[in-house]
Structures are given as C-alpha cells and as structure tokens.
Amino acid sequence: MDRLSRVLLFAGFGCFAFAFVLSCLYPWLLTDGAAPEATIAQLAEHVPPDFKALKDGYPVSFAQAFPQSDVALTPRELLGVPADDARRAASEAAWRVAYADALQRGRDVYVSEGCWHCHSQYVRPVANEEQRFGPVLPAANDNNALQRPVLWGTRRVGPDLTHEGGLRSDDWQVAHLWNPQDTSPGSIMPRYTWFFRDGFQVRRRVAPDTAEREGLDPQASYPVPGVHASEAEAQAALERHRAGLPSSLAAEKDRLFVAPGREPNARGLSLVAYLQWLGTWQPLAAAAPAGVAP
Amino acid sequence: MSSTAVPLNPAGRPHDAAGLQDVVLVNKGLVKWHFIFGLTFMMTSMFGGLLVSLNFVHLYPFQGIEWLSVNRVRLLHTNEIAYGFLVNAFLGALYYAVPRLTGRAVAASWLGWLILGVWQFLMVATSVGQLLGFTQAVEWGETPTGFRPGTFQLEYIPVDFLVELGAVLVAIQFLVPIARSLHSRMYVSLWYVSAGFVWLILTYVMGNTLPEWAMAGSSGAATVGLFIHDLVGLFVTPMGWGLMYFFVPVILRTPIWSHALSVIGFWALAFFYPLNGVHHFLLSSIPMSVQYGAILSTMAVEIVVTTVVVNFFATMWGKGHALRTSLPIRWLYTGMVFYFITCLQCFFHTTLTVQKVIHFTDWVPGHAHLVMLGVFSFWLFGIIDWLWPRITGHEWHSRRLNHWHYWLSMLGLLIMFVDLLAAGLMNGYMLDALVPWMDMVRALFPFWAVRTFAGSMIVLGQCLWVWNLWQTARRPKPYDYRVDLVEPEVLATPAAAREEA
Numbered sequence: 001m002d003r004l005s006r007v008l009l010f011a012g013f014g015c016f017a018f019a020f021v022l023s024c025l026y027p028w029l030l031t032d033g034a035a036p037e038a039t040i041a042q043l044a045e046h047v048p049p050d051f052k053a054l055k056d057g058y059p060v061s062f063a064q065a066f067p068q069s070d071v072a073l074t075p076r077e078l079l080g081v082p083a084d085d086a087r088r089a090a091s092e093a094a095w096r097v098a099y100a101d102a103l104q105r106g107r108d109v110y111v112s113e114g115c116w117h118c119h120s121q122y123v124r125p126v127a128n129e130e131q132r133f134g135p136v137l138p139a140a141n142d143n144n145a146l147q148r149p150v151l152w153g154t155r156r157v158g159p160d161l162t163h164e165g166g167l168r169s170d171d172w173q174v175a176h177l178w179n180p181q182d183t184s185p186g187s188i189m190p191r192y193t194w195f196f197r198d199g200f201q202v203r204r205r206v207a208p209d210t211a212e213r214e215g216l217d218p219q220a221s222y223p224v225p226g227v228h229a230s231e232a233e234a235q236a237a238l239e240r241h242r243a244g245l246p247s248s249l250a251a252e253k254d255r256l257f258v259a260p261g262r263e264p265n266a267r268g269l270s271l272v273a274y275l276q277w278l279g280t281w282q283p284l285a286a287a288a289p290a291g292v293a294p
Numbered sequence: 295m296s297s298t299a300v301p302l303n304p305a306g307r308p309h310d311a312a313g314l315q316d317v318v319l320v321n322k323g324l325v326k327w328h329f330i331f332g333l334t335f336m337m338t339s340m341f342g343g344l345l346v347s348l349n350f351v352h353l354y355p356f357q358g359i360e361w362l363s364v365n366r367v368r369l370l371h372t373n374e375i376a377y378g379f380l381v382n383a384f385l386g387a388l389y390y391a392v393p394r395l396t397g398r399a400v401a402a403s404w405l406g407w408l409i410l411g412v413w414q415f416l417m418v419a420t421s422v423g424q425l426l427g428f429t430q431a432v433e434w435g436e437t438p439t440g441f442r443p444g445t446f447q448l449e450y451i452p453v454d455f456l457v458e459l460g461a462v463l464v465a466i467q468f469l470v471p472i473a474r475s476l477h478s479r480m481y482v483s484l485w486y487v488s489a490g491f492v493w494l495i496l497t498y499v500m501g502n503t504l505p506e507w508a509m510a511g512s513s514g515a516a517t518v519g520l521f522i523h524d525l526v527g528l529f530v531t532p533m534g535w536g537l538m539y540f541f542v543p544v545i546l547r548t549p550i551w552s553h554a555l556s557v558i559g560f561w562a563l564a565f566f567y568p569l570n571g572v573h574h575f576l577l578s579s580i581p582m583s584v585q586y587g588a589i590l591s592t593m594a595v596e597i598v599v600t601t602v603v604v605n606f607f608a609t610m611w612g613k614g615h616a617l618r619t620s621l622p623i624r625w626l627y628t629g630m631v632f633y634f635i636t637c638l639q640c641f642f643h644t645t646l647t648v649q650k651v652i653h654f655t656d657w658v659p660g661h662a663h664l665v666m667l668g669v670f671s672f673w674l675f676g677i678i679d680w681l682w683p684r685i686t687g688h689e690w691h692s693r694r695l696n697h698w699h700y701w702l703s704m705l706g707l708l709i710m711f712v713d714l715l716a717a718g719l720m721n722g723y724m725l726d727a728l729v730p731w732m733d734m735v736r737a738l739f740p741f742w743a744v745r746t747f748a749g750s751m752i753v754l755g756q757c758l759w760v761w762n763l764w765q766t767a768r769r770p771k772p773y774d775y776r777v778d779l780v781e782p783e784v785l786a787t788p789a790a791a792r793e794e795a
Binding site for chain 2: 011012013015016018019020021023024026027028030031032033037107108111112113114115116117118120122124125126127128129131132136137138139141142143144145147148149150151152154155156158159184185186187188190191192193194
C-alpha cells in the first residue's frame with residue numbers, strides 16, 4: 001500500500017479527470033460542441049416591438065441609458081417618414097446596437113440580483129410543466145452568450161421564466177418590479193425600488209365632461225411619458241408639449257401640470273428588455289435546417 | 295475531580311491528554327483564530343439565513359434597501375457558511391490534527407498567519423462584493439470573479455482567483471508535513487486531507503472558468519453541476535471525513551474498527567462522488583446518457599457511505615455510553631446519522647420518478663440544510679467543543695449551555711428538515727396538478743412560518759454557544775482534561791471511580 005503511494009496519487013487525479021471527461025467534455029461534445037455559440041449581437045438581430053415601446057413609454061430614461069436613442073426611432077416617430085428615407089435604415093442599425101446592449105445589461109442585473117435563485121429557466125418534459133410554462137427547449141436554444149454562465153436555476157420560488165418574453169406587457173413588468181404585490185397579490189418577491197428613478201413628470205388632468213360621463217374623480221390625471229430630473233426641466237417639457245398640441249385640443253392646454261413622477265432607470269429598462277427577450281430567440285440551425293437554402 | 299493535580303507545562307499552562315509534544319507541534323493560536331473567524335462568519339451567515347426566511351412570511355425588515363435585498367443576503371448566507379465557517383473551522387481543526395498525525399509541524403507558522411489574514415480578507419471581499427451586486431451565476435460559486443458576467447471587463451476584486459492562490463498556499467501548508475512523514479504508514483485521514491486540497495484547486499479552477507467563459511447553456515449546466523458536486527464531494531466531504539477519522543478514535547480512545555474499510559471508503563468516494571454532478575440538472579437538455587450515469591453513480595455513493603457509517607458504529611461498539619457522557623461524540627455521531635439520512639434521501643430523490651416531484655421545491659433546501667448544517671457543521675461543532683478548552687486552557691464557562699446548544703440546534707434542524715420536506719412534496723404535487731401559482735404560495739405559508747421558527751431555534755442555540763465559548767476564553771479557571779476522557783463504562787460511575795482511586 002505504502003509503496004503504491006505515487007500510483008495512487010495519479011489515481012486520485014485520474015478520478016477527477018474521469019469525471020471531468022464524463023460530465024463536462026462528453027456532454028459538451030454531444031450538444032454545444034457541434035455548433036458555435038450565438039453572440040449577443042446575433043441574438044439582437046431582430047428587435048421586438050416590446051423594446052421599441054420602452055422608448056415611447058420612458059423616453060427620458062431610455063435616452064440616458066442608450067446613447068443610440070437619438071437615431072433609433074420608434075414606429076410612432078417614423079410616422080410619415082418615406083420608406084426609402086436613410087433615417088429608417090440608420091434607425092434599424094441603431095436599434096440593434098441598443099438592443100444588444102440592453103440584453104447584456106439586463107442579464108447582468110438578472111445575475112447580480114440573484115433572480116436565478118428563485119426563477120428557473122428550464123422546462124422539464126414532466127409534471128405538466130409544458131402546459132404551465134410552454135414547450136421544452138433543446139440544448140441548441142441555450143447555446144448563446146446570454147446563457148453563459150448558465151441561468152437554468154435549481155429552485156422555483158417564483159415561476160419559470162423560459163418563455164416569459166412577450167407573455168406580459170412592458171408596463172406590467174415595470175409595475176411588477178416596483179411592487180410585485182400590486183400585480184400579484186400575495187407575492188413574496190421583493191420590491192426592486194432601485195430599478196427606478198424619481199423626478200418630475202407632466203400630467204394631464206381628465207376633462208371635466210369625461211370625468212362626469214365616466215364617473216371619474218375630477219382630479220384624476222394621466223402621465224405624459226417622460227420623467228425629468230428637475231422640476232424646471234419638467235416645466236420646459238410641459239411648455240413644449242403645450243406648444244405641440246393642435247388647436248382642436250386647446251382646452252387641454254390648461255389641464256397640464258407638473259407633478260413628482262417615477263420611471264424605470266437604465267437597469268430597470270435593461271432588465272425588462274431581457275425578460276421580454278426570454279424564449280423569443282430561435283437558434284439559426286432550427287430556423288434554417290442544414291441543406292435548405294435560406 | 296480537583297484541578298490541583300493538573301500537570302503544568304513549562305509555560306505554566308495545563309497541557310492536554312497528548313502531553314507536551316502538542317505545545318511544540320500544534321500552533322494553538324492558528325487553531326483558535328481560525329475558529330474565532332469561522333464562528334463570526336457562522337453567526338453572520340445564520341442571521342442572514344433567518345432574515346431571508348422572514349421574507350417568505352412577509353416580514354422582511356429591509357424591503358427596498360438595495361444592498362440588503364433578499365437575494366443578495368441569501369448569497370451571504372450560503373457563501374459565508376461554506377467558505378467563511380466551514381473552511382475556517384476545517385483549517386482550525388486541521389492545524390490541530392495534521393501535525394499530530396504526521397508528527398511534523400505545518401510548513402510555516404508565518405504562512406499560517408498569512409493564510410488566516412488573506413482568507414478573512416477574501417471572505418469580507420466576497421460578502422461585500424455580493425451585497426454590492428458583483429456575483430457569479432454559479433451555484434455555491436457565487437464568489438465574485440470580479441469580471442462582468444461572461445466577459446473580460448474587470449469590475450471588482452477578482453476574489454475567485456485570489457481564492458485559488460489561497461488554496462495553493464493552504465495545500466503547501468498541509469502537504470509539506472504530510473510529504474515529510476511519507477516514510478511511515480499514511481493514515482486514512484491524511485489520504486482524505488491531501489487529496490481534498492489537490493482536488494479543491496482543480497475543482498475551483500474548473501468551476502470558475504469554464505461555465506463563465508467557455509461553456510454556455512446545456513454543457514455549462516453540466517459543468518456547473520460537476521463543480522457543485524466536486525466542491526461538496528471532493529473538498530467538504532473529504533475534509534469532514536478526514537477529521538472524523540481523526541477525532542472519533544482520539545476522543546473515544548480506541549482505534550478505528552477497520553482500516554481496510556476506511557481506505558475502501560476513501561477510494562470509492564474518490565471514484566463515484568465526482569460522477570454525480572449532473573444529477574443537479576436532471577430531466578434537462580443534457581444528454582440522457584450523462585444523466586443516467588449521474589443517477590447510477592449517486593446510488594453507488596450511498597452504498598459506499600453505508601460501509602463508512604458501519605465502520606464508525608463498529609468503532610463505537612462497547613462504548614455507546616460515550617453518546618451520553620461526551621458531548622463532542624454526540625455531535626459527531628448525530629452528524630453521522632444525519633449523513634446517512636442525507637445519503638439515503640439522495641438514493642431515492644436522484645431517480646427521475648422522485649425528481650419529477652421534488653426538483654425546484656423546498657425539498658432541496660431541506661436536503662441542503664441537513665448536509666451543510668446537520669452533517670458538516672455538527673461535526674465541526676463537536677470538534678470545536680472538544681478542542682476549545684484544550685486550546686484556550688480554560689474550563690468551560692457552562693457545560694449546561696453546551697447542552698442547550700446541542701438540543702436547540704438538533705431539534706431546530708429536525709423541525710426545519712421535516713417541514714421543508716413536507717413543503718417540497720406538497721409544492722411538487724401542486725405544480726403537477728397545475729394549481730395556480732399564487733394559490734401555491736399561499737398554501738406554503740404555514741410551512742415557511744414553521745421554517746422561520748425552526749431557524750430561530752438554531753440561531754438561538756448558536757448565540758448561546760458562541761457566548762459560552764467567549765466566556766470560557768475569558769475565564770481564569772484552568773481546564774482539567776481528565777473530565778472529558780471517555781472511560782470504560784465501569785469507571786464512569788462514581789462508586790467505581792472511588793474504588794479505582
């Protein structure tokens with residue numbers, strides 16, 4: 001036994017190496033080794049309307065978070081722009097850059113907040129999980145840069161998020177992050193108040209006749225998108241908004257006012273973009289099987 | 295027994311059962327300070343755990359504070375218990391055990407103090423980093439790499455790579471005396487310890503580089519599973535068993551029942567344990583052949599474990615009264631019974647049939663608490679209980695408090711374990727039955743309330759114990775080691791003792 005010490009030392013390394021080959025290299029060869037990992041830029045090739053809607057809904061934060069915001073125009077902003085206008089092509093390119101950035105930052109937030117400790121990202125072909133959460137995905141779907149390190153998770157305090165993308169609106173996601181109990185009464189998910197920034201917002205009081213007709217509080221008001229850092233900036237935004245109103249809405253000009261407001265910050269927007277992306281990407285191999293011309 | 299008869303060493307302190315050589319070989323300062331730091335991290339970790347459990351019953355007190363967010367505190371809970379408490383306490387106990395097993399002092403005392411300092415710095419850097427949001431998405435490996443996930447942009451102290459450096463220093467510290475004593479027969483504890491340190495270095499490199507920079511998705515998950523299990527199976531378990539094989543015979547004053555069986559146990563563990571990894575992601579897109587392999591080797595491990603447990607119970611044959619008279623032995627054997635339960639549980643819940651129900655539920659945290667607290671922490675509690683008066687040279691402030699510590703921890707853990715098991719089963723069947731999510735959360739509330747209650751029992755037990763250890767260290771009354779010797783039962787009765795005298 002003692003004379004075998006050195007042999008046994010190598011046996012000890014051998015045990016480690018054997019397990020490494022069997023549970024790391026072998027599965028890698030069978031699955032992800034066959035195809036290159038998709039980069040974040042590839043994942044961001046198709047920019048979904050959910051992401052563009054974030055700019056419409058939270059323009060000030062969006063401009064702060066994504067420098068491409070000036071060039072990347074939403075469908076609303078592109079109304080009336082001719083189909084062959086250079087702005088359209090530039091806009092699409094800018095959107096892709098911003099989206100790739102958002103996905104990566106959203107994933108970083110998902111990691112640093114430990115979201116993956118309570119939300120899994122894999123659906124099993126048992127226990128009616130397909131009915132509850134959606135289809136089981138093959139290994140190829142997870143062979144991308146956003147799944148490195150892997151975010152499958154091992155516990156479900158909250159629901160699986162594999163197919164979360166597009167399931168709910170941006171606004172639902174934002175409201176849920178501010179206070180999960182508002183959207184899901186009884187939820188034990190913590191509030192993520194640090195995904196939001198406070199400021200001042202232009203609001204529009206409801207028209208008196210509408211309030212009467214609909215049975216609303218006459219003081220009820222609706223926010224105009226955009227939360228500004230200071231009251232003065234919000235006031236300037238109010239003036240711009242007032243100047244932009246058509247004469248048919250002249251009565252509305254007097255119902256505008258500035259009030260404290262709140263909207264998601266760069267982290268919040270990125271996380272929502274990431275959540276809305278989950279499950280929306282199809283690997284290239286699945287989209288165009290080998291031998292089929294694209 | 296009076297303390298007047300305690301023999302004193304030249305330094306004027308009473309020395310322990312092993313005699314004067316201890317004073318030369320064992321650096322008691324290192325043992326003591328590793329225990330002190332370990333216990334500090336244990337307390338912060340356990341309070342962190344209790345805090346997290348409050349969130350589940352809608353009582354989280356720091357809602358809305360970014361750096362005390364529930365999931366960041368959860369990271370502090372798991373990482374501080376594993377790297378702060380277990381590693382520190384293992385090192386402390388090894389600073390006592392390895393020199394006595396090899397007859398050689400560790401490589402260098404200054405290296406010991408360096409490791410002590412570096413390790414505490416890394417632990418604080420880990421916890422601060424995690425509370426600030428610099429964490430790695432690898433389970434049990436959330437220690438900050440310092441890099442933005444999956445990239446090479448450095449954002450924080452690269453703790454992981456410094457830990458790697460620390461692991462190399464630790465390996466040198468303990469492998470040197472072991473290598474120097476190679477001419478004599480190597481006891482099984484030394485097999486465990488030396489292999490454990492080498493495996494730790496390999497495991498840590500693998501788990502903190504491949505899933506982060508090389509392998510995505512499915513193969514990344516296989517690697518993460520391998521890392522989780524290598525860390526438990528090739529570091530924590532070898533250290534735990536290595537210390538058990540040393541302290542149980544020392545405290546019982548009897549040799550281990552079968553050396554052959556102990557070595558078989560070691561090699562079977564070395565072969566089967568790391569193959570278990572993928573069982574953390576069963577029924578996933580990892581190739582089924584790999585999953586079945588993991589299941590089979592998990593089952594094989596439990597058979598191996600049975601031989602180890604049989605060996606220890608056979609060692610105690612005829613000395614069962616030690617469970618009553620010696621608290622350290624009671625801790626060590628309680629931990630071992632829990633180890634057996636854990637492994638039996640593994641045997642069944644690694645099967646796909648059971649996985650289907652219990653995966654993703656509270657069953658798994660229940661299992662994890664039984665392993666980390668019920669087995670390895672309980673072993674270390676027993677070892678610290680046995681060593682503390684010997685290291686400080688002071689009689690216990692209160693032996694009664696130690697018993698409170700035992701019963702509060704043991705019953706608290708049992709309640710938590712059974713409670714989480716039940717919650718897990720219920721949760722699993724509710725998921726299967728497509729019960730609406732929020733109904734499930736509401737149904738689990740009573741289980742989570744019981745878990746918080748059980749957790750407070752455990753935390754209270756640790757508070758009493760740590761206070762007792764502190765008071766003992768400050769107490770001037772010298773320790774009489776003979777009080778804690780496990781004597782043959784005939785001598786344990788006062789009448790027999792008088793007769794002997």
